[in-house]
Structure formats: structure tokens, C-alpha cells
Amino acid sequence: MPPFTPPPLPSDDKRWKIVNGTMRKNGFARHALIETLHTVQSSFGYLDDDAIRFVARTLRVPLSQAYGVVTFYHYFSLKPPGKHTLTVCAGTACYIKGADKLIASAEKRLGIPQGTTTNDGKISLMTARCVGACSRAPVVLCDGEVAGEMSGEQMLEQLERWAVE
């Protein structure tokens, strides 16, 4: 078998080198698929078609399998995130302490359902299964920063600050 030559990077964008680095570190093995997709998402913020194609081709994984993995796991996103992201934890402890009301009130304020981004691309509203900060429920993450014992007012104030930026 001739030695494997990985395909060229899709563009000059330096982030592809990081993605390629993850694959090289794993010897371009097929089982590095999820690891590589994590690197793509952390570098680019989401996974677009070009990225999935590039990773699938480089790891010699069928495109159907790569797409199947991307859509199976909740953590991977096919759409670019907004400038800011509000994530409401929807774990059990948060639910018992009223996370559902927080979600409803954020949906109402932003006029979008959870899991989507406002039309101006400013704010994404997401839910998490559990971030493990249950002792401070209900918890929201403002751009990844954990904020516990969140009240509806505090959350809406945060959204307001982002909206006027």
C-alpha cells in the first residue's frame, strides 16, 4: 500500500493547521474523528460542510459516517453561534428551581426558540443538559461563564446589556 498523503488544507486560514495538528497527533486514525471535530468546533465555532468534508477525507471516513457523528452528538453545531451565547442549564436541579421559567422568559425576550440565534446574529439562546454546578441552581452560562442562583431579572438584564452593545 502506498504511504498515505493527507489532502491539502482547504485554505490559508491558520485554524486549519490546528485541525490538521489534531489529526496528525492521532496518526490520521479513523477513531480521531470526534477529537478532530472538537478541534474544528473550538477553532471555528461550528462545523460547516467544508470542514466536515475536509475532516472526513483526511481521516478516510465515509462522509455519511462523519455527518452521522456530527448530528448524533448534541455538542456539535452546524450553525455559527451568535456574538454572545446565553446557555440555560436544564439539568434536574436547575429544573426543580425554575430553569423552565428562565428559558421561557429568555425565549419571549429574544423572540426566538431555544437552540437558535437572533436574526441580527447577536445572541444565541441554548440549553445545556447539565453543567455540573447543580448546587447553585438555577444556573446560566453567559458566554461560557457560570452564573448561579440566577433570577429572571438578572438574566434579562444581561440580555439587555448584550442587546445594546
Added chain:
Amino acid sequence: MTIEELDQIAESVRQENAKYDYEVNVCMDLACASQGAGLLRDELVKAAEASGKKVLVRRTGCMGPCSSGPLVRVEPEETLYRRVNSTHAEAIVAGLGEKPVAELQCDLSDHFDGQVRVVLENAGHIDPEKIDDYISRGGYKALLTALTEMTPNGVIHRITESGLRGRGGGGYPTGLKWGTVAKAGGDMKYVVCNGDEGDPGAFMDRSVMEGDPHRVIEGMALAAYAVGASKGFIYVRAEYPVAVSRLTTGLRDARRRGLLGNNICNTPFSFDIEIRLGAGAFVCGEETALLASIEGKRGTPKPRPPYPAVSGLWGKPTLINNVETYANIAPIIRNGGKWFHDMGSERSKGTKVFALTGKITHTGLVEVPMGIKLREIIEVIGGGVPDGHTFKAVQTGGPSGGCIPAELLDLGVSYDGLMKVGSIMGSGGMIVMDDTSCMVNVARFFVEFCMTESCGKCIPCRAGTAQMYTLLTRICDGVGTMEDLDMLIGLCTTIKETSLCGLGMTAPNPVLSTIQYFKNEYIEHIVNKRCPAGVCKCSVEAPVEVQA
């Protein structure tokens, strides 16, 4: 690395610590860190320098009572301060060796006295990013002792003797599992740590991985030696970035010290560990699904047998244990199987860590001996239900568990005891609910969770959980009938008996247990179209809306 060298490291840490008159430990676990513990630590360092006192400021893992955070513990006085912020730093340093700061001081002896710390023995005492701190508290001694003085069979024998059972929830005897993998043939075997803590409402494994990562690494290395594996994987949720970074640091430091890698401690034993990130799928807590995910595939479970112990990762014999199970290994090797066997109840040995959350005064992490009464955990250690509300139920085992009512609170915590009342031990989430929680609504919450998390491979789980959700929604909305309730019960039985993996088999548990103990709430929704807790849509007393 030899045992003598370990002792030398421990001694040098002790000498280093002896240079200081006081130790100020700052809890930097997620709950405290999210309330400014990082800034607090910086201010404490500044204040200590300015004061001229010899003070060691140390960041530590979770101290336990998160609801009182950010927490600071001062030694040697053993003073515990609660709700500390950065403005208190100077006062705390000024109080060292003099009078403690009265308004911050707290007495949580009721909370701590009933606890026994094995897994959490180092939490709150060591800096999780310093391997020498772990070594100074006896770390890695069990590994080196086992490698030089014990046979692999001897290690398995000691684990069997201890009576340790899997802490991921199933409760399978750990020694037996290790024995099966050890007996399996083949030159390549794997050891896997399940850190995919998917149970919403539980964070024990996160705390252990973040607060004491070397304990997990040492446990895995001991397991690898016992079963003859040379490669390990830790599968961690991507939602736990701090755990990933602490484990990465831990693995690097262990390699540098020669505690991982080739010919550990100059013996023929070689072992190394890689981290694999989960990507948000509850089903990946199921062992065969987890293995598929490590192989880079969709996390769908496979029928068992063959069990992973015989054919696991890439078809090779694979040992899978939970984080907390591995965290128990080093102490058992160090102190002997009998020591562990003497703790706990008849068929459940040792201790169990619980994440106590929900409507309870002291939320946080507790470690209790098996067999302790639920009432003691909730009313004494947890401080009871706050704000004048009354206790209604405690939920254990997450989406696979059940709700236990007030009349069963005198039940001792054990695998079999919890199973008997329709719940399970689970990984250790314990969520307390009061009279403001509607049990039908809670059941629907869990079923919705299982519905969205079902991998879709087998029909009972994929279609059944969706039908359960529809029926429960009808009841919650006040349009359900008694026939719906009967159909729901029938459906639960079918799903339980015919699903492929644990997710489906246990998904009906929250429904069945709430029907068993809170049937009157279901009937109230159906017959009187009323939600007694005022949560559901059908309720006359509409729930309080968050002000927009």
C-alpha cells in the same frame, strides 16, 4: 521512581509547608469559582505578602457545602469561613493567629460529623494541579507497593475482599469484573474510565476529576496492572473543561515522575492513559455506547453479551469502571480489603459520594457510609428543606431512578434497598423536592430527557419514550383520562422489558415510582383537572411568571 523516592518527595513537601505558620485553603471548585473565588485567592496572596506573616495560600478542590461558598479553611486552627469575597481577604489574614473573623466563621459540624471521607479525603486539602501535594498525602504509594510487592491476582483478591461494587450505578462487584478481564486472553487489553457523568443533577465525578485527578489516574494504573492492560482511556464530558485540563496536567506530571509510561518503577509494567472527549450524549454513559464513542463512532449501544470484559474496544478485552470506583482503589490497596469491608451495610460496602441538590439547605457534595438512613442525609447533613416548606420526595439515580417519598426516609442507603423501593443508587445525584414540585411534572421532565437522549437504535425506547411523553403531557395539561394512566403503566412495563440498553430499560422508573407513591397527584390532574403544586398548565392557580 521508587517508594523511597516517593517518601522523599512527601518529606520535601512537608518541609516546604513547615516554613509557613498558616495555611489558607481556598475552594476553587466550580460553585465557589463562579462566585469570585479566583479574585479572592489573588487578594489573599496580596494581603499575606503585605502582612509579613508566613502564610501559604492554596487553591483546592471542592470542600463540600457549596451553598455556603466561596469557602475558605484556615489551618492549623481548622476555621471554616463561608460566603467570603475578595474584600474579606485582609481581615482573614489579620485574624491569623489572633481572633478569627466572627461574621464569616461558620459551624457546619452537623453537616460534617455524619460524613466519612474516603474518596474525598484529599478534597479541600491539596492543590489539584500539584502531583507532589497528592504524593505528600500518601498518593501513588499504593501503586508502587502493588507493583513491587503484590501479584496482579493479589490486587484483584484485595478488591474482591473489600466488597467494592461499581459506583456508576449498576453496582456490579468490581473484583468480579476485574477477574473476568484478567482471565480474558489476548496480548492487548484496555482500561477505560467512564467520566461521562450524564445524569443531570449529579457532579460527584466532576469534583473528583477536578479536585483530585491523580486519585483516578492511580486507580486506573492499579486496575491495568491487575488485569494486564497497557493502555487506558478516560472518557470525559466536553461540558467539563476544567476536569479535562486538570486530568491533562495530571497525566503529564505522572509521566514526568515516571508513574505512567514504560517500565513503571523499574518493573516490566507499562501503562499510559489518553483522554477522550464526550460530545453530549447521555447514552454514552452506557458502556458499549461509550466504547463506540471512543472509537470515533455514533454512541449507540450493542447487545450484550459479548460483554466488554471479553470483547470491548476494537474487539479487545476492556475493563470499564466509573470515576468514583477508580477513586476507591488506592485507599483499598493501602488500607486493606477488610478496612473497606468493615464500612457500610451488609451487601453495600464502603462509602458513597452524593451530590445533594434541589430544595435543601446545604447543597453540595457529601460522602456518607453506605447504610446511612436517607433521613439523616437530608435532615441532618443536608440541614432539611428551607423556607418553611415541607419535604415531598427525594430523587436518586437521575433519569434512571425514582422518587422516594417521606414515609420511606428511614430506609438505609444501599444498592438493594433503593432498588426495592423502585429507585436505584445511580451515580449519586440526590435531588430533594418540596411541596412546590409536581411529581407528574417531574416524571414528564425525566421522560422528556430520555426521549431526546434516546439513540434511536431500538424501537421500545425510541418510540416508547415519545408515547410516554405524550401521555404525561396530556395528564399535565388536564386532558388526560384514567385510561391514559392505565396505558402509561402498560407502556412502562413493555419498555422496561424490551429495550436494548440501560437507558430504555430504566427510563420508566421515574414514572412508575411517582405513580406508586404519588398516585393521588396523577388522579387529581385527571379527575379534578388540578395540579396540587400549582405547576402544571391545568392548574387553576397559575404558576408565577417570571417578570419580563
